[in-house]
Amino acid sequence: GARAYFADECTAGTYDNKQYLALNLLGKTLRYTTDMSGSGCGCNAAFYLVSMHQNSNPSTCHDYYCDANSVCGVACAEIDIQEANQHAWHSTLHSSHDHSGVGVGYGGGDGWNGPRDFTSQHYGPGATCIDTSKPFDVAVSFPVDGAGSLLAMEVTLSQEGHSCPLDMKVNAYSGMAELSKALAEGMTPVISYWSDNSMLWMDGKGADGRGPCASDDAAACTGSVRFYDFSVASIGALASPQHELPAHVVPHGQSHSASDSDPSIQHGKAAPPLCPGKFDVLGYGAVSLVNAKVNVPGQPAGRVQVHDKTTIVPHMKGRAYFGQSCKPGSYSNDQYIGLNLLGKTLRYTTDMSGAGCGCNAALYLVSMRQNERPSQCGDHYCDANNVCGECCAEIDIQEANQRAWHSTLHSVHDHGGLGAGYGGGSSWDGPRDFDAQQYGPGAECIDTTKPF
Numbered sequence: 001g002a003r004a005y006f007a008d009e010c011t012a013g014t015y016d017n018k019q020y021l022a023l024n025l026l027g028k029t030l031r032y033t034t035d036m037s038g039s040g041c042g043c044n045a046a047f048y049l050v051s052m053h054q055n056s057n058p059s060t061c062h063d064y065y066c067d068a069n070s071v072c073g074v075a076c077a078e079i080d081i082q083e084a085n086q087h088a089w090h091s092t093l094h095s096s097h098d099h100s101g102v103g104v105g106y107g108g109g110d111g112w113n114g115p116r117d118f119t120s121q122h123y124g125p126g127a128t129c130i131d132t133s134k135p136f137d138v139a140v141s142f143p144v145d146g147a148g149s150l151l152a153m154e155v156t157l158s159q160e161g162h163s164c165p166l167d168m169k170v171n172a173y174s175g176m177a178e179l180s181k182a183l184a185e186g187m188t189p190v191i192s193y194w195s196d197n198s199m200l201w202m203d204g205k206g207a208d209g210r211g212p213c214a215s216d217d218a219a220a221c222t223g224s225v226r227f228y229d230f231s232v233a234s235i236g237a238l239a240s241p242q243h244e245l246p247a248h249v250v251p252h253g254q255s256h257s258a259s260d261s262d263p264s265i266q267h268g269k270a271a272p273p274l275c276p277g278k279f280d281v282l283g284y285g286a287v288s289l290v291n292a293k294v295n296v297p298g299q300p301a302g303r304v305q306v307h308d309k310t311t312i313v314p315h316m317k318g319r320a321y322f323g324q325s326c327k328p329g330s331y332s333n334d335q336y337i338g339l340n341l342l343g344k345t346l347r348y349t350t351d352m353s354g355a356g357c358g359c360n361a362a363l364y365l366v367s368m369r370q371n372e373r374p375s376q377c378g379d380h381y382c383d384a385n386n387v388c389g390e391c392c393a394e395i396d397i398q399e400a401n402q403r404a405w406h407s408t409l410h411s412v413h414d415h416g417g418l419g420a421g422y423g424g425g426s427s428w429d430g431p432r433d434f435d436a437q438q439y440g441p442g443a444e445c446i447d448t449t450k451p452f
Contacts, residue, residue, distance in 0.1 A: 001192060001193055002192060002193050002194070003065075003190065003191070003194075004190070004191050004192075005020055005052060005065075005189070005190050006021040006191075007020045007021055008021055015062065015064055016064075017052055017053055017054070017064040018053065020052045020053045020188040021053070021186070021188050022054075022185065022187065022188065023049070023186055023187055023188070023189060023232070024184060024185075024186050024187075025049075025140075025142045025183055025232070026142055026180070026184055027143070027144045027148070027235055028141070028142060028232055028233065028234055029139055029140065029141040029142075029232070029233055029234070029235050029236075030140050030141075030230070030231075030232050031137065031138065031139045031140075031229070031230070031232075032047070032137075032138055032227055032228065032229055032230045032231070033135050033136065033137050033138070033226075033227070033229045034047075034084075034136065034138060034225065034226065034228075035134070035135040035225060035226040035228075036084060036086055036132055036225045037086065037132070037133050037134065037135075037222070038086070038221070038222025039086055039221055039222055039225055040085060040087065040217065041085065041199070041203050041212070041215065041216045041217060042085075042196060042199045042203070042217050042218040042220070043085040043086075043194075043199070043218070043221035043222070043225075044083055044084070044085060044193070044195065044196070044199060045082070045084055045192075045193050045225040046080065046082060046083045046084070046191070046192045046194075047138075047189065047190070047191050047227060048067075048078060048079060048080040048083070048189070048190050049078070049079040049081065049183075049187035049189055049190070050066055050067050050068075050076055050077065050078050050079075051066065051077050051182050051185070051187055051188070052064050052065060052066060052076070052187075052188040052190075053185075053186055053188050054076070054185055055074055055076055057073075059072035059073050059074040060073040061073075067094075068095070068096060068097065068098055068099060068101065069094075069099050075096045075097055076096050076182075077095060077096045077175075077179055077182035078094040078096075078101070079092075079093055079153065079179065079182075079183075080092040080093075080101070081138070081155070082138065083202055085199075085202075085203060086132040086133065087123075087124050087132070087203050087212035087213055088105070088106060088107025088108055088114075088203035088211070089105040089106055089107065089123060089157070090103050090104075090107070090108065090115065091103055091104050091105050091140070091153065091170065092170075093153055093170050093175065093176075094175070095174075095178045095179065096178065098175055101173075102170055102172070102173045103170065104117050104168035104170055105117055106118050106120075106122075106123055106211075107202060107211050107212050107213070108200070108201055108203055108204055108211055109201070109204050109205070109206025109207060109208075109211055110200040110201055110204045110206075111207055112206065112207055113206040113207050113208050113210075114201070114202070114204070114206055114211060116208075116210060117166070119210070122164070122166060123157070123166060128162070128164065129157075129159070129162050129164040129165070130157050130158075130159050130162065130166060131159065131162070135226070135273075136157055136159040137157070137158045137159065137305070138155070138156070138157055139155070139158070139307075140155045140156075141154040141235050142154075142183060142235075143235060144180075148184075149176075149177070150176055150177075150179055150180035150183060151171060151176075152170060152171035153169070153170045154167070154168070154169045155168040155169070158277075160273040160275055160276050160277055161277075161328070163278070191227055193224070195218035195221040196216065197215075197216045197218045198216065199213075199216045200213065200215075200216060203216065229303060229315070273328075274291050274293075274326065274328050274329065275288065275289070275290065275291070275326035275327070276305050276306050276320070277289060277305075277306035277309070278309060279311070279312065280309055280310065287322050287323065287324075287337065288322075288323040288324065289304060289306050289312065289320050289321070289323070289326070290320060290321045290322075290323040290326045290331070290335065290379075291303070291304050291319075291320045292318075292319040292320060292377065292381065293331070293377060293378050293379050294377045294378065294379075294388075295317045295319060296377070296387055296388070297376040297377060297388060297389070299317070300317075301317060301318060301319050302315045302316050302317035302319075303315040304318040304320035321336055321368060321379075321381075322336065322337045322339070323335045323336050323337060324337055331374065331378065331379040331380060332380075333368060333369055333370070333371055333372055333380040334369070336368045336369040339365070341365075346397070348363070349451050349452065350398070350400075350451065351450070351451040352401055352402055352448055353402070353449050354402075355400075355401040356401060356402050357401065357403055358401075359401040359402075360399055360400070360401060361398070361399075361400055362396065362398060362399045362400070363397045364383075364394060364395060364396040364397055364399070365394070365397065366381075366382055366383050366384075366394050366395075367392040367393050368381060368382055370392070371390055373390055375388040375389050375390040376389040376390075383410075384410035384411070384412060384413065384414055384415060384417065385410075391412050391413055392412055393410065393411060394410040394417075395408075395409055395410070396409075396419070400421075401448075402440060402441055402448040402449070403423060403440055403441075403448075404422060404423025404424060404430075405421040405422055405423065405439060406419050406420075406424065407419055407420050407421050408420075419431055420433050421433055421434075422435060422436075422438075422439055
């Protein structure tokens with residue numbers, strides 16, 4: 001099997017526990033996407049936290065590894081965000097000497113019963129909520145009380161095109177105080193992938209016969225699984241660029257090697273899903289988000305996500321369109337919303353914390369529904385600057401970051417337009433309707449380190 005640790009730095013030929021990442025997730029949400037297609041019964045794709053940064057004992061593995069089962073001879077606190085395959089999922093809290101821990105999820109039990117928070121109808125290949133033959137999103141939160149102590153581990157699994165996320169929570173555990181201290185000191189994320197014909201503790205039928213796997217077949221495990229698009233943010237907030245973790249991790253099985261021809265590995269990103277989900281707009285109804293194929297001709301678009309049916313999260317170079325519907329694999333201008341805002345007010349909240357000078361978080365209106373030409377971007381995109389080879393009217397509600405704000409009207413061929421706000425201008429002056437005392441980080445009117 002394979003195992004790797006998240007670190008601030010790596011020195012070839014030597015291991016140093018102080019180089020390992022010490023991540024404090026108290027009050028935070030960690031998000032990522034995983035693709036475990038091909039990892040059947042007997043496979044274990046794991047992502048977990050251990051106190052390696054604090055462990056000064058090199059261990060019998062000589063790399064300072066520790067966990068609650070003393071696999072390498074050293075015990076420490078362990079939080080299993082996932083131990084999983086296509087059929088089973090476990091999220092488990094372990095104090096330093098609690099081998100079994102307390103967990104949630106589905107599957108397992110060899111003469112006993114593992115967790116049964118959902119079933120194979122909800123989670124598994126072709127399942128109704130999480131189809132594990134495709135990538136899906138994971139969000140794990142560590143809420144705290146007024147004193148900053150850990151209250152629970154909350155895990156949500158969600159997937160594009162499915163409207164039934166799976167929610168799990170562990171909040172009654174005798175080792176919570178120890179884990180709260182470990183998180184406060186900072187824990188090291190670990191990714192591993194291994195297989196065994198004795199994995200029924202994780203994916204077995206159990207005494208009740210309701211688990212997924214009657215037997216394990218380690219030899220049938222796919223050669224690699226994927227974890228990507230990691231981010232960390234305060235609970236309820238959006239992930240900002242400075243809190244993004246390494247984008248793409250591909251652990252490979254012991255008897256397989258990486259494919260040098262895999263473009264998603266070479267470029268560190270997986271292609272964004274075309275239909276990331278729906279969200280609700282008060283006064284309008286449900287809206288389907290449609291991800292762009294490319295940012296500009298020749299440059300693939302970044303990812304835009306939907307969280308909790310309320311929040312849109314664009315990643316760098318991401319662009320997405322509001323649609324009446326979304327069909328994976330195809331673009332149609334008739335699917336885009338034609339929103340008539342005459343006599344109306346559109347309201348929303350934005351969180352641009354971390355989007356400093358050189359960043360542009362934009363919300364704008366264009367006449368895409370009326371544009372029958374696919375454009376050079378292949379998705380019927382048009383704007384007043386002809387970015388994808390098609391011009392149309394454009395209303396920039398915001399082009400902004402923590403330091404600047406522009407709201408601009410553009411007729412079809414008016415690249416410059418007429419705008420208001422604050423900031424901009426290299427050899428000219430942008431709008432000056434307010435200043436940095438009124439808008440910016442810590443400003444008196446709009447403090448852009450917070451949502452507004």
